[in-house]
Amino acid sequence: MSETTSGAMGGPRHGARRLVVFGVTGQLGRELVERLDESEWPISELVGIASAESVGETFDFRGDDLDVVGEWPVLKGWDLVFICTRGLEVLEIVRECLRAQVPCLDLTGALSAQVEVPLPTALGEAGRADDAIASAPLIALPSATTLAWATLLEAIAGAAEIRRVIGTVLSSASALGRRGLVALSEESIALFNQADPPDAGPAGQGVAFDVVPGGGIDPTRIRLELERLFGESLRVDVAGLQVPTFVGEGTSLVIELGSPLEAALLESRLAAADGLSLVADGIGSRGLAAVEEGVAAPTGPTLRDAAGVDEVLVGRIEPDPSLSEGRGWRIWLATDPIRLTADHALRVAGRRLGLA
Numbered sequence: 001m002s003e004t005t006s007g008a009m010g011g012p013r014h015g016a017r018r019l020v021v022f023g024v025t026g027q028l029g030r031e032l033v034e035r036l037d038e039s040e041w042p043i044s045e046l047v048g049i050a051s052a053e054s055v056g057e058t059f060d061f062r063g064d065d066l067d068v069v070g071e072w073p074v075l076k077g078w079d080l081v082f083i084c085t086r087g088l089e090v091l092e093i094v095r096e097c098l099r100a101q102v103p104c105l106d107l108t109g110a111l112s113a114q115v116e117v118p119l120p121t122a123l124g125e126a127g128r129a130d131d132a133i134a135s136a137p138l139i140a141l142p143s144a145t146t147l148a149w150a151t152l153l154e155a156i157a158g159a160a161e162i163r164r165v166i167g168t169v170l171s172s173a174s175a176l177g178r179r180g181l182v183a184l185s186e187e188s189i190a191l192f193n194q195a196d197p198p199d200a201g202p203a204g205q206g207v208a209f210d211v212v213p214g215g216g217i218d219p220t221r222i223r224l225e226l227e228r229l230f231g232e233s234l235r236v237d238v239a240g241l242q243v244p245t246f247v248g249e250g251t252s253l254v255i256e257l258g259s260p261l262e263a264a265l266l267e268s269r270l271a272a273a274d275g276l277s278l279v280a281d282g283i284g285s286r287g288l289a290a291v292e293e294g295v296a297a298p299t300g301p302t303l304r305d306a307a308g309v310d311e312v313l314v315g316r317i318e319p320d321p322s323l324s325e326g327r328g329w330r331i332w333l334a335t336d337p338i339r340l341t342a343d344h345a346l347r348v349a350g351r352r353l354g355l356a
């Protein structure tokens with residue numbers, strides 16, 4: 001560790017916050033810095049940390065070009081640490097935060113199974129997670145998949161008992177980080193040019209124009225997080241597929257209820273829920289249109305529809321014919337997992353810092 005605070009801007013200002021972002025050069029770190037930039041929070045210092053390979057790079061924050069730092073600053077005295085890295089060092093960062101008594105928001109999933117660490121989802125009107133967020137030394141953010149599913153399930157849970165949830169998650173290359181995007185891009189170019197394929201990326205195998213079963217997400221993490229949030233009586237099954245798209249995540253979710261729920265009531269609850277946006281049947285795909293006259297317009301919401309959107313797009317609400325009427329529903333969700341996670345992190349951080 002060094003005393004360096006390069007990457008900091010301005011000097012200390014009374015009441016202004018000093019923040020640390022681990023993983024600042026990654027997809028999530030960048031998105032988070034953008035959200036912080038847009039916030040009107042008083043921030044006097046921001047340090048962005050990445051691996052040694054990124055030293056020499058810079059990032060923009062409120063008009064200042066800040067250095068990416070390879071060595072950790074002394075954490076004591078900072079107001080909040082965000083962890084957005086990949087790799088094995090997460091628990092070391094967590095231990096250092098505890099030693100320095102700096103609150104830490106983990107966005108990597110490393111702490112999700114620890115029941116003493118709060119796992120806030122949507123911070124509804126009641127703000128029921130507020131007490132824990134205000135005082136806990138560590139806060140874990142659920143995975144983007146859990147965030148999306150939990151927002152939907154919370155909206156339904158008030159109207160009917162949810163017995164079982166079975167989801168198939170379609171993840172894009174960005175689920176495996178910046179290197180995942182580079183791999184899909186380089187492999188696609190090689191395929192178009194009929195050139196030799198490049199070395200495999202983080203998926204450990206070729207991904208261009210292929211579907212990788214079991215890829216993209218961590219089903220165990222999602223199951224554990226949902227059990228923590230909804231109790232062990234909720235039965236959950238999750239399967240993952242990596243599909244050859246660059247961004248976004250889709251889920252085909254089947255929900256089994258303890259009692260019948262009418263379509264109209266289900267739709268009205270979903271339409272009224274914070275964080276969900278119901279996409280009606282019909283043209284749903286932003287920028288896409290039927291290519292031939294007389295051919296049905298494409299329906300959404302697609303993963304492209306969700307890019308850059310901070311809500312969970314919900315569509316294609318269909319009865320599950322294998323269950324009695326109203327007891328089973330199949331619902332499609334499309335999200336921008338990075339945007340969803342960064343926005344949620346900002347909401348939680350705002351509460352912790354007393355700024356939102």
Ligand SMILES: NC(=O)c1ccc[n+]([C@@H]2O[C@H](COP(=O)([O-])OP(=O)(O)OC[C@H]3O[C@@H](n4cnc5c(N)ncnc54)[C@H](OP(=O)(O)O)[C@@H]3O)[C@@H](O)[C@H]2O)c1
Pocket residue numbers: 022023024025026027028029049050051052053054084085086087089107108109143144174175176177178179337338341
């Ligand atoms: N991608 C998603 O959809 C998504 C959504 C929600 C949560 N998350 C979670 O967020 C985390 C980051 O995901 P991402 O997609 O942003 O990954 P990413 O693009 O691969 O970025 C990883 C970041 O971690 C940094 N890093 C790696 N090793 C490090 C080390 N030893 N010390 C300090 N920094 C190090 C990288 O720095 P270099 O650039 O120098 O390598 C980079 O800044 C993961 O834990 C992921 O599970 C991802």
